[in-house]
Amino acid sequence: MTSEVLPVTFQNKAGHRLFGMIHRPVKPCVSGTAIILLSPGMKMRVAPHRLYVDMAERFVALGYPVLRFDFYGMGDSEGEAEEEYMADIYGAVQVGRYIDDTIAAMDWMQRTYGIRKFIVSGLCGGAITGLLTAVRDQRISCLLGLGIPVILDGTHIDSRKYMTDAHLRGTRDSYVQKLWDLEAWQSWVRFLTFQSDYRLIFRSLLKPLLVKFRGTNSTPPSACHSEERDNTNPYFAPAFFNMMSSSRHVYLIFSGSDRLLWEYEAKFVERNRAKLESCRSQYEIHVTKDANHLFSFREWEEDMLDQCTQWLHRLEVGQMGTVARNQVEACNENRRMTA
Amino acid sequence: MDTVSAITTPPIETPLFFENGVYRLFGIVHQPVGAPSGAAWVFCHPFAEEKLLAQRVYVSFARLLAARGAWVMRFDAMGNGDSEGQFSAASVDTMLSDIDCAIHYLEGVSGISRGIGLLGLRFGATLAALAAERSPKVGRLVLWDPIVDGGKYMQELLRINLTTQSVVYKEIRHNREALVGMMKEGATVNIDGYELAYPCYEQASAINLKEGRKRFAGPCLIVQVGKDGQPIHPDLKALQETYPGGDLKSAVEEPFWKEIKRWYRAAPKLFDTTLAWVAAR
Numbered sequence: 001m002t003s004e005v006l007p008v009t010f011q012n013k014a015g016h017r018l019f020g021m022i023h024r025p026v027k028p029c030v031s032g033t034a035i036i037l038l039s040p041g042m043k044m045r046v047a048p049h050r051l052y053v054d055m056a057e058r059f060v061a062l063g064y065p066v067l068r069f070d071f072y073g074m075g076d077s078e079g080e081a082e083e084e085y086m087a088d089i090y091g092a093v094q095v096g097r098y099i100d101d102t103i104a105a106m107d108w109m110q111r112t113y114g115i116r117k118f119i120v121s122g123l124c125g126g127a128i129t130g131l132l133t134a135v136r137d138q139r140i141s142c143l144l145g146l147g148i149p150v151i152l153d154g155t156h157i158d159s160r161k162y163m164t165d166a167h168l169r170g171t172r173d174s175y176v177q178k179l180w181d182l183e184a185w186q187s188w189v190r191f192l193t194f195q196s197d198y199r200l201i202f203r204s205l206l207k208p209l210l211v212k213f214r215g216t217n218s219t220p221p222s223a224c225h226s227e228e229r230d231n232t233n234p235y236f237a238p239a240f241f242n243m244m245s246s247s248r249h250v251y252l253i254f255s256g257s258d259r260l261l262w263e264y265e266a267k268f269v270e271r272n273r274a275k276l277e278s279c280r281s282q283y284e285i286h287v288t289k290d291a292n293h294l295f296s297f298r299e300w301e302e303d304m305l306d307q308c309t310q311w312l313h314r315l316e317v318g319q320m321g322t323v324a325r326n327q328v329e330a331c332n333e334n335r336r337m338t339a
Numbered sequence: 340m341d342t343v344s345a346i347t348t349p350p351i352e353t354p355l356f357f358e359n360g361v362y363r364l365f366g367i368v369h370q371p372v373g374a375p376s377g378a379a380w381v382f383c384h385p386f387a388e389e390k391l392l393a394q395r396v397y398v399s400f401a402r403l404l405a406a407r408g409a410w411v412m413r414f415d416a417m418g419n420g421d422s423e424g425q426f427s428a429a430s431v432d433t434m435l436s437d438i439d440c441a442i443h444y445l446e447g448v449s450g451i452s453r454g455i456g457l458l459g460l461r462f463g464a465t466l467a468a469l470a471a472e473r474s475p476k477v478g479r480l481v482l483w484d485p486i487v488d489g490g491k492y493m494q495e496l497l498r499i500n501l502t503t504q505s506v507v508y509k510e511i512r513h514n515r516e517a518l519v520g521m522m523k524e525g526a527t528v529n530i531d532g533y534e535l536a537y538p539c540y541e542q543a544s545a546i547n548l549k550e551g552r553k554r555f556a557g558p559c560l561i562v563q564v565g566k567d568g569q570p571i572h573p574d575l576k577a578l579q580e581t582y583p584g585g586d587l588k589s590a591v592e593e594p595f596w597k598e599i600k601r602w603y604r605a606a607p608k609l610f611d612t613t614l615a616w617v618a619a620r
Contacts, residue, residue, distance in 0.1 A: 007354035007365065007421070019354055019367075021421055042602070043391050046420050049532025053421070073604070076354070076367055076398055086602050173509070257507060290507055296532035297503070 002026055003060040010108035012072055012079075013100045019076035020045060020069025020105070023056045029063030031319040033141065034115045036105055037068035038098070038126035041090060044075030047123055048294045051301065055121070058305050062312055065113065069105055071098040091154035093125040094233050095132075102133040110139075117141050119312075124149060124260070124293070127252075131239045134248065142249040142315065144308060147260045147293055150268045151231045166262035232267045240268075244279040251284050251311045253304055255291035284311065352405075357414075359440040365421035366414030366441060368448055369405040376408030378617075379451040381441050383459035383467040387426075387496075387533040389596040390419060393460055396595055399605040400458075403614065410449040414441045427527045427534040431466070431542035438470040446476065454478030454557075456617075461596055462486045468548055471555040479620065480559040480582075481613055487574040489546030496530045503529070549577040556583045560616045563589040564609060588612050 003023045012018055037052045039045055045068040046052055056066040072079030083089045102120065109115045119142040120130030127145030134140040190196050243250055254261035269276065276283075286307045291300035351370040356363040382397055384390040401411040416437040418426035438457070446452050456479035459467035464485035471477040486492045497515050504511050513521065518528045519540070527534035553559075559582045563575050571589060579585040590612045595603035 005356075005421075007356070009354065017352075042395070044394055046391065048388065048391065050420070050426070051532070075394060076352070080604060081602065083602050085600055087600065089602055292503070292507065294532055297507075297529055298534065301532070 003057075008067075008069075008108075010069075010104065012104040014072065014079065016072040016077060016079040018069050018072060018078070018101060018104065020067055021056075023060040023066040025060045025063045025065060027063055028065065029316055031117070031316055032115065033117045033119055033319075034065040034067065034109055034113070035059050035119045035121055035144075036102065036109070036130075037066060038102060038120060038122035038129045039069070039071055039074060040123040040127075041093065041125045042074055042086065045070050047126075049296060051123065051295065054301065054305065055308070058309060059312065062309065062316075064119070064312070065109075065115065067105060067109060069101075071101045085155050087153045087155050087157075090125060090149075091152055091157070094128050094149060094152050095235060096129070098129045099133045099136055102129055103137055106137065106139055119144055119315075121145070121308075123147055128233070128236070131243070131250075132235060135239045135242045138246065140248070142251070143243065144311070145250070145252045146295070146304065147254055147258055148252055148264070149260055150233055150236045150264050152233045153231075157231050166259075166266075230267070237268060237272060241272075241275065241279075244282050247282070249282055249315065251286075251308075253286045253288065253307055255293055255295060255300065256287050256289045257291060258293045260293065261287060357440065357444045359417070359437055362417055362423040364414055364417065364423070364437055364440065366412055366444065367401075368445070369401045369409075369411040369413070371408045371410055372406045374408055375410070377451065378404070378407075378409040378456065379445055379449045379454075380404055380409055380411045380456040380458055381438065381445055382411065382413045383438055383457060383463035383470070384413075384415065384419065385460045385464075385596055386462035386492075388531045389461055390415075390463075392598065393596045393603075395604045396606050396609075397460075400610055400613070403610060404617075407614075410445060410451065412441050412445040425534070427536045430536075430538040431469070431546070432538075434466050435470055435473070438466060439474060442470075442474060442476055452476060456481065458483070458613075460484060462489075462492065462543070465489065465546060465548060468553075468555075469546070471557075471559075472553060477555065478557050479617075480555060480557065481616075482559065482561045482578075483609065483613075484564040485548065485561065485575075485578065486546075487548045487578050490544040493540055493544045496535065497528065499530050500528055503531075549574060549581065551581065553581045553583070558584045558620050559586065560613065561585060561587045562609060562612055563587070564592045564594065564606075565589060567591045586616060588616070 003025050006022050006024070008020050008022050009017050010020070037045070037055060040047055052068045056068055059066050070077040073081035081089055083092065106118055109118070116139055118140050120133060120140050121144035122130055123146040127143070127148035130140070130143050130145060131148065134143060240250065254264065288295065288300050288303045291297070295301045295304050351372070353368045353370070354365070355368065356365055382401060384397065385393055397413055401413055404411050414437070415422040416429060416434045417424040418429040442455055445455065453476055455476050457467040457471055457477050458481040459465070460483040464482035467480060468482060468485060471480050494515070497518055500518060501511055501515070504513065522528055522535070522537035522540055527536050561575055561579055563571055569589070571587065575587060579587040590606070590609040592606045592609050593599050593601055593603065595606055
């Protein structure tokens with residue numbers, strides 16, 4: 001047995017009781033760091049297809065205590081998320097709704113186990129929550145983000161207007177494929193009974209034609225570069241560079257077939273290329289080929305878990321190096337004092 | 340949503356592990372708020388990702404029942420949620436054994452040994468119906484939109500795999516027959532990230548709740564969850580006829596066990612229908 005798993009509860013700032021699960025290693029790692037897995041959207045502390053259970057088992061085997069818990073109003077936790085639509089919940093998460101709950105989790109870990117250093121991790125909404133919390137709390141040393149969103153969702157935002165070219169291409173391919181797929185008869189039913197998203201269908205199908213006739217991209221260049229006029233999360237880039245400026249590490253893993261990767265590239269990397277070059281040693285990116293947003297096929301999940309493991313190993317070795325260097329320096333200092 | 344908001348006294352909810360043979364199951368026991376009514380319920384969760392999507396509705400309804408003095412036990416079957424084991428190792432047999440175990444555990448903490456209610460949604464309702472056939476401790480049954488034809492349901496799940504193949508590889512590399520063949524040879528088939536193995540597929544495919552008169556003679560509520568004005572599905576009518584004490588009702592709700600646009604933290608019409616039925620018995 002490499003760990004013990006215990007159900008736990010703790011209170012957040014508002015007094016809501018949050019439910020979680022702690023995985024404690026039999027042999028903790030040297031760095032004394034814990035990993036907190038932050039829930040993705042509504043899919044609570046186990047995450048889609050129990051992804052967080054698998055992640056926790058992998059990480060605890062490396063010696064990291066792992067806490068995964070439900071934010072207020074989600075999973076088993078107390079409180080309520082009052083929104084009517086999922087898009088509005090996603091939007092609230094993307095601007096930091098659960099920062100306080102994440103801080104409460106770290107406070108509880110510190111009180112209960114004396115841990116003062118954390119790697120925050122999560123899929124999608126969990127990843128952005130971790131990034132935004134890192135701005136507020138320096139106990140977070142690293143972010144391990146899966147499919148981190150750089151955009152804002154909400155019922156008031158028409159995401160179709162801001163789709164990247166890669167996303168439109170993917171959507172178009174999917175529609176074209178359905179034309180010949182006999183198993184996709186339900187899509188035809190939806191189309192013929194006026195339940196389909198016709199604006200999206202026409203936009204994805206007609207965009208290449210518009211580009212062809214106009215000889216250029218139909219979107220004015222100014223719109224592409226104006227953050228106010230698109231759905232980019234204004235908190236993302238400042239939070240990312242805050243972590244960079246405070247010498248903290250970021251590891252981002254994306255799925256190859258996920259629109260979030262295309263959005264990350266078009267709406268963050270493209271706009272911040274020069275700035276990103278200057279902090280290249282502090283962040284790493286990995287793309288799991290072909291994978292969907294949830295890493296649902298076993299080979300995708302295994303690739304992601306292997307990458308996480310290798311990164312954590314590099315990190316631990318690096319931190320052991322720092323610990324060793326600090327010990328040598330302290331030793332030298334003692335010698336000087338004695339002399 | 341008003342019924343949920345109306346709960347003001349914080350319920351006492353205890354997360355815990357309990358054992359079923361060699362593995363531990365995770366559950367949450369909701370204690371009655373105020374004077375106990377003598378009622379006790381075990382909730383049987385739906386299959387795979389549907390479990391996750393319906394989670395908050397289950398939590399809200401458990402809190403409502405607890406606020407009316409009932410004991411409620413929500414639990415994760417082996418290989419699901421926070422319970423131990425792999426999803427691929429689960430079958431209808433293991434899931435029924437887990438329900439028996441949860442009933443036994445609730446009996447121990449509540450002191451209520453007879454007339455325990457089982458509530459389930461979709462395939463969880465199917466399992467609840469099967470469990471009621473073999474446990475004399477079950478006194479009430481609530482089936483929310485039950486899967487009546489297990490074979491048809493398994494085919495729907497295989498369809499999910501085909502869709503994913505089609506999106507990822509732009510072609511179907513393994514058709515239905517090939518997927519079943521692979522499972523027979525010991526491989527698993529990925530359904531939205533869940534690895535379905537042949538024992539589960541085979542046992543679930545063999546389920547047809549319409550067949551035969553039920554042994555369970557207690558009160559049973561079957562609720563069709565659907566659109567306004569939607570006619571009652573013939574399968575549900577046929578299922579009702581197999582129960583000596585079967586009631587069939589409908590509740591207008593969206594399919595909250597699927598990825599939908601609306602956030603379903605509660606299902607008010609479904610809750611009202613169920614609570615009214617419970618109160619009348």
